[in-house]
Amino acid sequence: MSGSLLAIGKTGLYxxxxxxxxxSHNIANANVAGFSRQTVVQATSAALDxxxxxxxxxxxIAQIKRYSDNFLNAQVRNAQASTSGLESYYGQIKQIDNLLADxxxxxxxxxxxxxKGVQDMAANRxxxxSRQAxxxxAETLATRLQDLDSRLGEIRTGxxxxxxxxxxxxxxxxxxxxKLNEQISNFASSATRPPNDLLDQRDQVVLELNKFVKASVTPGDNSSLTISxxxxxxxxxxxxxxxxxxMVSPTDLTRMEVGYQVGSKVAVLPDGALSGGKLGGLLEFRxxxxxxxxxALGKIAIGMAFEFNAQHELGLDQNGNKGQPFFNVAPAFVGASINNAKGTSTDPAAELSAKVTDPSKLKDSDYEVTFKGGKYSVMRLSDNKEVGPVTxxxxxxxxxxxDGIEFTFEKNPREKDTFLVRPTIDGAANFKVLANNVSQIAAAAPIMTSMELTNTGTAKISEGKVSKDFLTAPPALPVTLEFNGGNLTGFPAGSTVTMTDSAGKPITFDPAASYVDGATYSFNGVSxxxxGKPKNGDQFKIQGNSSGVGDTRNIAALGELQTKNIFNNGTATLTSSYAQMVSQVGNKTREVQVNAQAGNALLAQATGAxxxxxxxxxxxxxxxxIKYQQAYQASSKVMQIAGTIFDTLLSISR
Structure with missing residues (x-):
């Protein structure tokens, strides 16, 4: 009897x-990240018949139970991946927001x-x-654009x-x-004896992994986990x-790509393939x-340079010479060719260059150009639409x-030669002032108009303007227009004359009755x-401007570019385009900030659960x-009683 009591007391003691x-293990590890509470599960020993x-x-002892819920763990992991991605995104985008909105x-x-400098120059003849100012x-503007692009480049490097x-x-x-999978598999010989601390360590490492990228967890064989x-x-x-x-992108040396390595080969993953976590947030931000x-900044720089140059070339400089390009217009960025069939080629057979020819038609997109089936396919990446094959x-x-871009192909291509084209990304970095002397500013217009002193009517002629057609097919000057019987004569032979009324509405030109009060006449790039009311014999002369001194008609036209609709099919100015860019970044910054705050709240809720x-x-x-101490003491008492009984039995026998 005492032997049974001793055995029972011993089991309770253990x-x-x-x-x-x-x-004690729970208390000691209460502040260890990822530790799960454990408890001893007891069972009744086999009874004696x-x-x-x-x-x-x-x-x-049936089991040392670990309190862990796979569903709640998955919720925490997903919330952690989402929150880390948003915080990473916000940490980067707020730099751009502060930069642009300053x-x-x-x-x-x-x-x-x-x-203001352009307008002051026009006002001061x-x-x-004023030319120097x-x-x-202009140099200040170029420096500011370069500095902004340089700062964005620093963010890209970061x-x-x-x-x-x-x-x-x-x-x-x-x-x-x-490694933890291997250790757990070695120890997990029975479902009732899992290595609890190793399981906690593995779950914590998986959670830490989700801070960098969203990971999917699937149970594997022998208590292992498969992570994808x-x-x-x-x-x-x-x-x-x-x-x-x-790895550095083969098409853009300033860009770091993420590849998936299998053996000695690395396959580049698309930016959208990896989501969540710090890495997913960085890729999404970029x-x-x-x-x-x-x-967008480069687009503004290119549009500014393109339109300013176009108008500047229509003027005369201080020496009476035709205006030259005032700003540098950056070419499009074209990445090195990749041949998907033969690997990266450092000396591709095909060559491609691209440049912006019409800022109003730009679509805010990059392009992928691929040679296949005997044709170049140009794919607009913003909507994955082909904008036109060319043979x-x-x-x-x-x-x-x-889309306002001219693609120029040279040399013989190979099948699957592929190029990445970014039309405007280098626009701000390469924006610079080409004029280096105040005399090179083409402030004057190339034509001037006058009325004969012998005119007897009240008709007047405007100062005259020229368009880009004046550069390619100018009329032989001087041109003398004469009014007779409701008709204007003297337009250059073979020229096409167009008319608009005072409201800008087109009028059909009638050589037999061509004079309309307030009408604008355009021919060979001259308008x-x-x-007024002319009389027969009245003459109006259009002639070349022999000197640009004191003439500010072209610089006044250059000043009007500030409010000219240049982008988005002629619906957005330089200022409004920049304001839209700042607004988009600001709104996205606020969106990411709010989502990050909400994500933190959800993470806290999931972590609490x-x-x-x-x-x-x-x-x-x-x-x-206290409870287990009392149980220990009680079991000890049982063993003490068993010992007393055994001693009593021995004393009886003596």
């Missing part, structure tokens, strides 16, 4: 001792200062001081560095998970881990905001104009307006210590 150890009934033999270092003050304000660091962290976590990222690319399978690789902002000639030469199940409550554990 169970209480294990419970005390487990409770005495013939008159079953006699209990004590207790046994009232002193933004583009708006420099642009307003430049056009193009004096030398205008040239200085993103590249963080992408590399994130890839390294992801690879490290993948290796750790694979992106579009299902496996990162960990059993005891094996796979690697990501950070694609949606950084590339867009830098291209090259025998020597591979071809030209295609689409003049006649108003997980802690309710897995977290250690010190008050509860303190109570358990």
């Amino acid at each position: 169970a209480a001792q294990a419970a005390l150890a487990t409770t 005495t013939g008159v009934g079953f006699l209990g033999t004590g207790t046994e 009232t002193t270092s933004g583009l708006s003050p420099a642009m307003q200062g430049f056009f 193009a004096s030398v001081p 205008m040239l200085s304000s 993103v590249n560095g963080e992408i590399e660091a994130s890839v390294t962290a992801i690879n490290t976590y993948g290796t750790q998970i694979a 990222i992106g579009n299902g690319q496996p990162l960990v399978v059993g005891n094996d881990s796979f690697q990501l690789a950070a 694609t949606e905001t950084l590339d867009t902002a830098q291209s 090259p000639g025998a020597n591979g030469a071809a030209t295609l104009e689409a 003049i307006t006649l108003s 997980q802690a309710d199940v897995s977290g250690v409550n010190l008050d509860e554990e303190a109570a358990n210590l």
